[in-house]
Amino acid sequence: MKKLPKMLIVTLVIAVLIPSFVYSQQQQQQTRNRFDQEFGITNEVINQARNIISSSGIDKGSELLKLAEKIQTQSRNMGMGGNFTSGIILTKSARDKAKNAALLNRQSNENENLVRRQIEKTDKLLDRVRANMPNDVGNKIESLYNTAQENQRRAREFYHNQQLRPALKLSRQVENRLKRLIERVKETNGDQDRLRNQIERLENKIIRVENLMENCGNNQAEQILNEVRNRFAKIKSNQDNIGFKAIENRLRGMNQRLNSAIEMCQDNDIQTEKLNRLKADFDRVAGLIRESGDKRAQKLLKTANKNLNKAERFCLSGDSEACAANIKAAQISLRKAKKMAGL
Amino acid sequence: MRQIIRLIYLALSLYIINAGVVIADSSGGFDLRAGIGYDYISQEYFLESEDTYLDPDSSLKSALLKKDYLDDKKGFFYLGYSSDSENSKNIDQNYEIGWEQTGELFRILGTARIGKTLHKSQFVGNFRLELKENYKGTADPGEELVILNSNFDYRYRLSNMVDLRSKIYSESVRFDTVESYIYNYSRYGIELGFNYFTPNFNSISFNSAFEIRDVPDSNQLDYALFRGNLGYFGSVFGAYLTADLGFESRNYNQLDNRENYFLISLNADTKMPLGENYFLRARQNVEYFNFSQNDFINDDYYLARFGLFAGQSFGRFSALSTFIGPEIELLNTDSDYSNDDDYTEIMAIFGLDYFGSKGLFLMVENKFGKRIYRNKSIYRSEFLFERANIIGSMGLFGGLNLDILLSFDLEFHDTQSDNSRLYLISGGLSYRF
Numbered sequence: 001m002k003k004l005p006k007m008l009i010v011t012l013v014i015a016v017l018i019p020s021f022v023y024s025q026q027q028q029q030q031t032r033n034r035f036d037q038e039f040g041i042t043n044e045v046i047n048q049a050r051n052i053i054s055s056s057g058i059d060k061g062s063e064l065l066k067l068a069e070k071i072q073t074q075s076r077n078m079g080m081g082g083n084f085t086s087g088i089i090l091t092k093s094a095r096d097k098a099k100n101a102a103l104l105n106r107q108s109n110e111n112e113n114l115v116r117r118q119i120e121k122t123d124k125l126l127d128r129v130r131a132n133m134p135n136d137v138g139n140k141i142e143s144l145y146n147t148a149q150e151n152q153r154r155a156r157e158f159y160h161n162q163q164l165r166p167a168l169k170l171s172r173q174v175e176n177r178l179k180r181l182i183e184r185v186k187e188t189n190g191d192q193d194r195l196r197n198q199i200e201r202l203e204n205k206i207i208r209v210e211n212l213m214e215n216c217g218n219n220q221a222e223q224i225l226n227e228v229r230n231r232f233a234k235i236k237s238n239q240d241n242i243g244f245k246a247i248e249n250r251l252r253g254m255n256q257r258l259n260s261a262i263e264m265c266q267d268n269d270i271q272t273e274k275l276n277r278l279k280a281d282f283d284r285v286a287g288l289i290r291e292s293g294d295k296r297a298q299k300l301l302k303t304a305n306k307n308l309n310k311a312e313r314f315c316l317s318g319d320s321e322a323c324a325a326n327i328k329a330a331q332i333s334l335r336k337a338k339k340m341a342g343l
Numbered sequence: 344m345r346q347i348i349r350l351i352y353l354a355l356s357l358y359i360i361n362a363g364v365v366i367a368d369s370s371g372g373f374d375l376r377a378g379i380g381y382d383y384i385s386q387e388y389f390l391e392s393e394d395t396y397l398d399p400d401s402s403l404k405s406a407l408l409k410k411d412y413l414d415d416k417k418g419f420f421y422l423g424y425s426s427d428s429e430n431s432k433n434i435d436q437n438y439e440i441g442w443e444q445t446g447e448l449f450r451i452l453g454t455a456r457i458g459k460t461l462h463k464s465q466f467v468g469n470f471r472l473e474l475k476e477n478y479k480g481t482a483d484p485g486e487e488l489v490i491l492n493s494n495f496d497y498r499y500r501l502s503n504m505v506d507l508r509s510k511i512y513s514e515s516v517r518f519d520t521v522e523s524y525i526y527n528y529s530r531y532g533i534e535l536g537f538n539y540f541t542p543n544f545n546s547i548s549f550n551s552a553f554e555i556r557d558v559p560d561s562n563q564l565d566y567a568l569f570r571g572n573l574g575y576f577g578s579v580f581g582a583y584l585t586a587d588l589g590f591e592s593r594n595y596n597q598l599d600n601r602e603n604y605f606l607i608s609l610n611a612d613t614k615m616p617l618g619e620n621y622f623l624r625a626r627q628n629v630e631y632f633n634f635s636q637n638d639f640i641n642d643d644y645y646l647a648r649f650g651l652f653a654g655q656s657f658g659r660f661s662a663l664s665t666f667i668g669p670e671i672e673l674l675n676t677d678s679d680y681s682n683d684d685d686y687t688e689i690m691a692i693f694g695l696d697y698f699g700s701k702g703l704f705l706m707v708e709n710k711f712g713k714r715i716y717r718n719k720s721i722y723r724s725e726f727l728f729e730r731a732n733i734i735g736s737m738g739l740f741g742g743l744n745l746d747i748l749l750s751f752d753l754e755f756h757d758t759q760s761d762n763s764r765l766y767l768i769s770g771g772l773s774y775r776f
Contacts, residue, residue: 127512130469143736144706147748151769153473154384158412160485160518160525166384166412169752169765173732180696180706183612198544201503252544 028084035084035091042072042095049102061101068097115159115168122152122175129178144181148174198251202232205258209265216265219317224261228254264320271315271323278330279308285338292341300337304330372427374439377420378744378773384413387764415445419773421452434459447479448486463500469493487519503540508550510534521560528558532568545577565596582615600635607631620657624666626650642684643677650692664696670710684723688714702738707731724758742775 049065071094078087126149152174158167209225216222235250282304289301307330314323421441426434435458443450451474458467471492476482494512501507514530521527532554539547551571558564570591575584592605608630615623628648654666672688690712697705710730716723733749750767 143746144704144734147734147746147769151748154382154413157485161483163412165763166386166765170384170767173750173767176708177706177732177734180694180708197503197540201540201544204503248544255544 028082031084031088032079035079035087038088038095039072039075039079039091042075042091042098045095045102046072046098049098049105052102053105061103061105064097064101064104068094068101071097112164115164115171118168118171118175119152119156119159122155122171122178125175125178126152129182141181144177148177148181195247198248199236202251202255202258205255206232209258209261212262212265216269218261218264221261221264224257224264228257228261271311271320271327274327275308275311275315275323278327278334282308282330282334285334285341285343288343289337289341292343294340294342297337297340300333300340304333304337307333372425374423374425375420375776376423376773377776378418378771380417380419380746380771381769382413382415382417383411383766383768385411385766415448417443417445419443419771448475448477450475465496465498467496469496482519484520485518485525489515489517491515501537504542505540506538508534508536508538526558526560526564528556528564530554530556536572541577543577545575548572548574548576550574563595563597566593568593579613582613584611584613586611603635605633620655622654622656622666624650624652624654624668626652626670644684645675645677646673648672652692652694662698665694667691667693670712685717686714687717688712690728702744703736705733705735707733724756724761726754726756726761728755729753744773744775746771746773 046065046068049061049068053062053065071090075087075090075094078084078090129145151170155167155170155174158164158170206225206229209221209228213222213225231250231254235247286301286305289297292298307326311323311326311330314320314326419441421439423437423439425438426436435456437456438454440453441451443452451472453470453472455470456467458465460466469492471490473488473490475489476487492512492514494510496508496510498509499507511533512531516529517527518525532552534550534552536548536550541547549572552569554568554570556564556566556568568591570589572590573588575586577584587608587610589608589610590605593603594600595602597603608628610629611625611627613625615625617623626649628646630646631644632646633643648670650668650670652666652668654664657663668691670690670692672690674684674686676684690710693707693709695705695707697703708731711728713725713727715725730752731750733747735748736744736746738744746769748767748769752763752765754761754763756762
């Protein structure tokens with residue numbers, strides 16, 4: 001009888017202990033599994049960081065990576081001793097450090113690439129500005145350019161000495177300054193090549209229009225040419241006292257005026273040709289119409305003659321519209337006269 | 344190197360003596376400029392390195408550090424010669440040689456420009472030499488160097504409307520000591536292009552270039568580069584437009600096309616006059632960078648910048664010009680790994696230019712704004728910034744001139760330990776004889 005309680009107690013104890021034991025074994029196994037998993041992930045991160053650092057050629061982050069590897073070794077020791085929870089904490093710490101090592105190296109490297117690209121970009125801009133700066137640009141602009149060049153040289157020296165932040169900032173400043181300088185040069189001195197080209201071309205155009213005027217006979221066009229010639233002479237003699245933009249605007253205006261004079265002469269040419277052909281036709285049929293005896297035809301002939309004379313006067317004075325209207329009227333009258341005279 | 348310096352020193356002395364005689368005669372084209380200057384570049388920032396991770400309790404973690412990159416007083420003189428530009432029969436010549444010295448370093452600089460115009464052709468040759476040496480103590484790596492630049496430019500006027508251009512150029516850089524960042528190299532290139540002037544006086548330009556770089560100590564840093572540019576300058580609907588479309592492709596001598604890239608950029612600047620003194624200006628810059636190999640280091644990106652400014656000009660030839668307006672900058676990385684760097688910067692810009700007639704000029708620009716990182720990252724903190732630049736030059740009396748340059752770049756981060764301040768002060772007092 002006394003044995004029964006004892007057996008019950010033992011059985012109860014065993015009944016409690018065994019599940020606990022089993023449970024704790026299961027927990028331990030789960031923790032172990034988790035440890036293995038975390039440990040494996042950290043190993044991958046460490047390997048990736050090692051590859052990044054070794055392939056970058058830059059040492060930045062390598063000390064931190066070594067620390068990460070040491071902590072990972074400690075984590076392994078913990079695991080081997082069955083202390084999985086501490087092992088998990090350590091391996092996570094190692095993983096953080098390995099990530100930071102890779103990031104430090106990446107930031108350093110991309111900064112190096114970034115700085116190098118910025119320096120090269122500014123160098124190209126310096127070359128471009130120098131190539132497009134006119135010789136007589138003036139001391140101020142030259143001084144600005146020289147300052148920019150000197151600061152770019154300093155930026156390059158900082159880069160060579162691995163002082164990347166001042167190298168980047170300085171080179172960017174030079175780039176911004178050069179862009180402002182280009183704007184300023186274009187606004188004050190302008191693009192000298194372009195301006196010289198514009199002046200030369202306008203000069204040649206004036207000569208062309210002068211040649212055209214010899215056979216044009218359009219007074220209005222001639223007035224325009226004289227006006228443009230005078231204005232152009234004033235600009236050439238007064239260039240230094242007029243801003244670049246003002247010169248350019250005036251040249252454009254003169255160019256447009258010359259274009260309209262050319263159009264007038266061309267219109268004049270066409271009308272003159274029409275008039276000459278009509279006159280030739282008139283001369284050819286006038287005698288025949290008079291001999292026809294048809295009074296209506298003769299009256300129409302006279303009207304055509306009047307219109308022709310008017311057209312000639314209007315064409316000479318440059319009134320192309322009135323000239324064209326009278327040519328048309330003369331054409332109609334002459335055609336009718338020819339029909340009535342049986343021609 | 345020292346032998347070369349001695350020879351240059353001797354040549355310079357003879358040059359100066361000769362120039363002194365010619366200046367006395369006052370009919371030559373010599374120009375002498377001498378002066379003193381001061382350069383200071385300093386940065387304040389919190390320590391950011393692996394030290395903070397190695398020892399989290401380190402007192403260095405929260406210390407504000409100040410680093411002076413440059414703090415030099417210097418003296419300099421330059422001697423130049425220009426030929427008589429009025430006489431078109433002469434070859435145009437400009438030479439200049441200069442000596443600069445600080446407490447530890449001296450620098451010899453020489454430039455030469457030779458040009459000749461013959462009917463429709465124009466030839467120009469440019470040369471530049473720079474020699475830097477430390478005469479006190481031991482030189483740091485990269486401190487002592489020789490740089491030689493040269494280019495030959497040929498232009499031909501095909502017609503009133505078309506100019507053709509070509510250029511060959513070279514650059515050679517040699518250091519006394521080489522290291523990972525410091526390497527000797529040579530670049531050689533050729534450029535071809537043309538300018539076309541339209542009937543209504545605008546201009547279109549095209550340039551293309553091919554260049555190679557040779558680095559004797561490392562094959563991997565050699566590259567071949569090709570670039571092209573198409574530009575426009577002229578009026579459009581009453582506004583003045585300057586636009587530039589560029590393309591660049593660079594191929595390094597590395598495995599798997601590492602570091603190879605191509606870049607496309609578009610820059611445009613439009614100025615619309617509003618009445619006699621006012622104007623509106625719009626600026627756009629767009630850039631796309633693509634690396635052949637996407638890796639953790641090299642990310643493709645898009646960068647865009649847009650600004651709109653209102654301004655006013657004053658005085659004869661718009662001597663004084665001011666402008667103000669907002670600008671926005673966006674960076675978008677196209678990365679397989681991380682987009683921590685994507686940001687938007689919004690800023691207000693104020694600028695002032697004064698180009699006076701009595702030797703005074705001043706250029707001021709101030710930017711105030713904020714950078715916002717679009718993808719929250721523990722490695723990046725947003726910040727306000729203040730960036731200012733002041734450049735000025737003033738003729739004092741006679742040939743005496745004062746030049747100053749002041750610049751600072753301040754960042755105020757959400758994470759205080761990321762704050763940084765960069766200062767640059769440079770000044771010079773020179774006399775031109």
